[in-house]
Amino acid sequence: MFAQHNTDLSYYLPQDITYNTNIPTPESIIGHQVGQWHISHDKLVQYMNALAKSSDRITIKTIGKTFEDRPLLLLTITAPKNQIKIETIKKEHLDATNDVSNVNVDNMPIVVYQGFSIHGNEPSGTNAALLAAYYLAAAESNDVKDLLEHTVILLDPSMNPDGLQRFAYWANSNKNKNLTSDPNDREYNEDWPKGRTNHYWFDLNRDWLAVQLPESRARIEAFQEWLPNILTDHHEMGTNATFFFQPGVPERVHPLTSNKNQEITKGISNYHAKALDKIGSFYYTEESYDDFYYGKGSAYPDINGGIGILFEQASSRGHVQESSNGLLTFPFTIKNQFTTALSTLEAAKNMRVEILNYQHNFYENARSEAAKQKKNAIVFGDEKDFSKTYHLAEILKKQNITVHELNADFTAEGKHFKKGYSFIIPKNQKNIRVIDAMFEKRTVFQDSIFYDVSTWTYPLAFNVDYSEGAYMDKAGDEVTNLQLKDGEVSDISNYGYVMEWHDYYTPKALNAILNKELRAKVALKPFSLNGKTYDYGTILIPVQNQALESNELYDYLKEVAKNSHVEINAVFTGITQGIDLGSRYFKSLDKIKVALLVGSGVSSYDAGEIWHLFDQRYDITITKLDVNSVYGADLERYNSIIIPSMLSSALSESATKKIKTWVQNGGTVIGYENTIKWFNSKEFAKLDFKDKAKVPAHNITYEQESDFKKAQTISGAIFEAEIDRSNPINFGYKNNKIALFKSTTLFLEADSSSYNNPIKYTKTPLLSGYISKPNLEVLKSTVPFKVKSLGKGNVVSFTDNTNFRAFWFGTNKLLMNAVFFRDQL
Template sequence: MTNRYINLILCLFTSLIASAQVADSYYLPQTVQYNAAIPTPRQHLGYQVGEWHVSHDQIVGYMKKLDEVSDRITLVEYGRTYESRPLLLLTITSPQNQQQIDRLKAEHVQLADPARSTGLDVSKMPAVVWMGYTVHGNEPSGNNSALLAAYYLAAAQGPAIDSLLNESIILLDPCINPDGANRFANWVNAHKSQNLVSDPASREFNEVWPNGRTNHYWFDLNRDYLYQQHPESQSRMVKFHEWKPNLLTDHHEMGTNSTFFFQPGVPSRTHPLTPRRNVELTNRFGQFQAEGMQRIGSLFYTQENFDDFYYGKGSTYPDVHGCVGILFEQASSRGHAQEGSNGLLTFPFTIRNQFTAMLSTLRAARAMRVDLLNFQRDHYREANADDVRAYVFGNSNDRVRTWEMVNILRRNQVAVYELNRDETLDGRTYTRGNAYLVPLAQPQHRLIRSMFEKRTTFQDSLFYDISAWSMPHCFNVPYSEARTALTPGAKVEANPFPKGRVISGPVGTDYAYLFAWDSYFAPRAASELMRKGYRLKSASQPFSAQVYSQSQPMRFDYGTVQILANGQDPVQLRNLLATLAERDGVDFYAVSSGMTPDGIDLGSDNFKNMRQPRPLLVVGSGVSNLDAGEVWHLLDTRVNVPLSTVDMAQMSRVNLDRYNVLVLVSGDYNGLPTEKIRQWVQNGGTLVAMTDAVRWASEKGLSTARLKRIPTDTTGTRAYADYERYSGSRVIGGAIFQTRADLTHPLLYGYKTNLLSVFKDNTVFLEKSRDPFATPLYYTPTPLVSGYVASANERLFRDTPAIVVNTLGSGRVIAMADNPNFRAFWYGTNKLFLNALFFGNQIGAFARGSSDEND
């Protein structure tokens, strides 16, 4: 028999195995009976779990059915996604517990309150277990196994399950990211053959850009647990804190050629603020997981690859809340059956592993119930051991960023207080009414420290995710550490949006209105005014003006926007401004004269015409969908600027004259029509290139930015086994650096201090520019603020440009070494990007009466 014939038979046999519909017994333990009144997933769906990828509406339908027929389950819709898909949470416990669920919940959350937890008898309390599935939409073994988990908990019969449900309250979130999961399910189901194809090159296993991993705006929701910028996260974390679970499982997938991972991760990469007891409990859970995987003969590993450092991840966020987070990573079939280095990997096999991990988890939680409850109580009773007693933060020039900081802290159950009086710390004065106090003498002190600290020393140099996320630096809000106790003012029980005002005289007497560019939402107000036909000008020089209600002239800074009232319906304009002031937190000041007591007059050529941004964002294969999504989300949800997104492959056919700004985020742009773009810029367009896109713009001669060559370390010899550690240590996975800003430059309009923290997660290092006016933002000589960076890397960008700007014909090219829109929570540098859109065409337009700024 020839080898070719043998291979053909093997392929046919493999196809038959892969396409066969597995029995319920493949998944479900046969050592128990099942309630026949509870429909199996197969009975409800009309197909076996794993035969097709379940759509979110099918998940919703099945979970509602279980809620209807089982007295063990109650279901709530806790939120909606951007695409208005429901987010569900099932509370699963014994019928007796269901009848007193509110009391049990109220008692359980007392474990997080040191004032009330001492008298609790934990031996009589159920443990609370949270099971979360498929935060990444194209990791489908999670949400598909959730069907089986819910069925098992609803239908299994016998003393063991009765005891489990009496001693546990299980919170099951069947799909954390419905939008991404549905996008992926549609893809793989649409490309499934009746005779399953396992060739990894086949279209079924290779989603098109942006793929189903992310949510509607292409964000990784598994990085949003801490700052909670998306509705899915905000809604889910309300439920998390409503219950404060003892254990949280986070079900993921990884590459096809791997096996199955469960925690603990790499021991040296656990955040130092995570209690040692948490690690010990995680290790105990691992024993149960190993037993479960061995029982079904599945390969697995632990203490490699993954870590527990960044508290914004789903499996790490619990670790700073007296909860144990457990990450599961299953090798992904990325379809229905795919060849891998460990043989044929079928979708049902991946689902069975996730279901088995769930069963092992529940066995462990029951066995460790009292230990988990005691650990949570002890976690919140431990006092702050740091010499920092409180953090004070806030500023008055942009109340919106301070307001959002307070929102985030309160969403994380952190107590925030008003100042009792003005405080001066570190040479800064914080005024009562504009600043806030966060004492560390509260249960969440570990979380607070992680959100405010500047950490620059680490046990390990490798990180699975970012190494720094200090909130005041993310938001560019002044803050200080208080090392003595401060008397707090009133606790913040509500945090209303800081509305703006319209300060004007009698109707018809207003010559013009002025508003500062300081407010975070000033670009949104400006965009709407221009969209409604109002002509706006921005000040390229500071000045003073006499405004209504003030006896002395008021000082206005660079970037102040002027709205000419002459010729406008005064009532209509004032009503519009009142609406924008309330919505956007912007103060509008009326002036009755174009003459100013100091600085430029309102008719000066130093007031530049503003243009309405008409941006185009290049997307598609080769472009970072995460970075692209950040631009889309910012412009669409915060600034209300319509954004066109065009696939790179279509750019040669697009009429660029429709746009005045072209945005390139991190990516490989060798497929772009360079000469077409060059001509467009020369005709007056603004090109904004960020991170890796700077390399392309420089190589094509569009940008004058020159990238530094990263030297290769060729000294001595190194052990082969150390390669991963060495190469990983040279990566900047995400750290915070300090820059010095030119506040007179249009890209820095709205900023008040010349030191600005930026986030860097790349190795784009720029040479100093030959043009002394081309670099509005520079890294300082000692730039590291927080996070890990190899000393060799830090030396490369000390005292070098973070932004380089050049003219090209009548247009501008703005090269940004870093991403100012990182993960939607870097509020402090969003304005850099928005200024590029709103003021980029004004850069370098110094000639009197120059027309190229009026496009």
């Protein structure tokens, strides 16, 4: 009926050329025609290896592994004579981006990185990669040979293997023999959490700058190894759309992206239009999508001297589906992706010299601009928390940014920077524009609509002190071997041990201690001992009456300190300046037993970030409890239940009642974003919401309605809040203010009693990003956090995500405090 089962290579490939019969076709290896079934990752790997084995145009390597241990492949495709000298070509290419004058690019190959299906359930890209790789290996035309002589193609056939495998299984296992195009069919309605994301349900296309995930780390290392001139990012969008390619909305380009970049992007787009016109495919450009957030694939190259190109193909979501443009078949979606993969290469070949010169000039101009800056360095650090500081430095190093040690302690702008706990970034370096993109605070914008977040200021996300100034005289040695500090126990004691709560990994250490059935207490007040002041939240581990003998306890704590990179100090007396160690202000802590609600109606992004935080960062066992299993589950196994942002309909009334009874009996439930509205409606907690601003739509046309409404949202901005450091929710923070990420228009009224407002937005809260002026007025002096009692238990409410995209290290401890110190809140 749909002529899909018999689709062969002639449907996709140019037919006016010959193909090398020694090169295996996709069908000969994977067992079916491209587009007949959704390619699984294992078969994709099998085919790519077969191609590399049979073609002298291709080399292949595994550049990393996913969380599920699938290989991340990268094919290098170029002429055989280039393959022989590929390392020389790479060196010459990178040399042209360094401080080399009079570079002649006339005979240099252009480097094109082609990335497919970073969202696993947008599979037309990866399936097109089968065709692109075969075409480049087998096509015998002079045009293709000329292309390969002048181009190095880095082909990344599946940027999200775990998600691709999950979706391919779904689409294939729900495929009918007699294909149905009915959008209501199960084939087109993927189950939670869907294949878009990776193992921990992260959107990998938001991690190019933060590089927190293994897929991203491998990809960015490959990118920085080559600095490609063009990078293509093949996606899918709604079924009723057509095809999109960049440039996007002109007003929504980040100011750090040059006009020349957009001019070249426009020039490349003409090749896509011509190619799609030839096969009769409809498309659009300069609409909806933007080039603002550098953390996504199509914008990341723009700040690295390259040209990023986003492709968005209307998705069949299965094998064939009805759409407003007629029947949309899977092979048709693949054909469009393949067609634009080839048009990109044609543009690269024909615009080669212009684009190579652009990249050389990009870095030359960047160095020139950097050399003129009077504020020649950025210093950042946290004298109480090296681990968090380390992880920010780690990101910088992965972005090929030079970082130096501090040569001595110093104070700047009222902030103290400690040697060994701080780093210096010279501004006069090649990647100054990446530095600017990561550290800038921006509150003025050309447009008020954002496809993604409006800001991502990294030192604010990490909650580290930082300052920009003429600090290069404070720079010590360049950091070449960045490492976390070795944790240690200062001495053996027969009395007790104390651990300040400041370091990022203290929750990991405390969890290991409690899981060993060891007694531990938390200090509700500061104290001083042996010349050292211990802050709120210091953990005390007594030696007596423990499950381990004193020598065994010492050995175990040494292991914990080493694995968690924390400092544990031996103490030999209970007498202190402040509360003594036997004080009632030391409260006993229990082993944490945490459940995380997941499933239909729950935000998979938010749930995945929490799962990843516990599982990967802190080695804390967490139970993923499906919303459909709550009613039949034994909730007494847990003392904390975390509910990410959730639809009000996600839990049945019986499940809701069960959770409420569990809280009344002493449990702590922690809710985020929309979940706190559910708390209010289900009478878990009485929360006083403040209405978001109502802006009258005066002089707004029908055409402008959508943009007008979007401008009243908060796509992602950063705000300042004052914190009460004596409240357990804020233990581990050394400053009286904190930067918070906000992407909702949920506003909570402050309590009339100030001690019930441990976190409160300031009267001038905007630090970076976009918020409409009316909503900014509403936000001032509201609170992002509340805790209410319900029977013997607690209901903890966060208006916004404290774990955003795994790189908001600075607020992870808020959730940890809510879990570990739930009885003290």
